[in-house]
Amino acid sequence: MDAWEAILLVIATIGSVAAAAGxxxxxxxxxxxxxxxxxxxxxxxxxxLGIASPEEPEVVRLLENGQMIEAVRAYRKQTGASLLEAKQAVDRIAAGR
Structure with a gap:
């Protein structure tokens, strides 16, 4: 095995590992x-169905302090919801309080 074959083998191995990790x-x-x-x-x-979902305590605390944007941000972080879904959910929570 010459030097070029060894280099190609190392490059192929690194590429395979990177692809698997990706x-x-x-x-x-x-x-x-x-x-x-x-x-x-x-x-x-x-x-x-009208079943009350458990409210996020951090979101409720932020709403009670008048921090709507931070409440939406916390809801997104906790649930993985999109910005629109989080805003709608926080609005529902605020309306219910």
Missing amino acids: AWFQERRSSAAQLAAVQRKLDLVMGH
């Missing part, structure tokens, strides 16, 4: 997004 990280992100989507759908079904 696929693993992509799957983790995909799973988290799927879980967040299922949670949002469950919240919508519970809201439609």
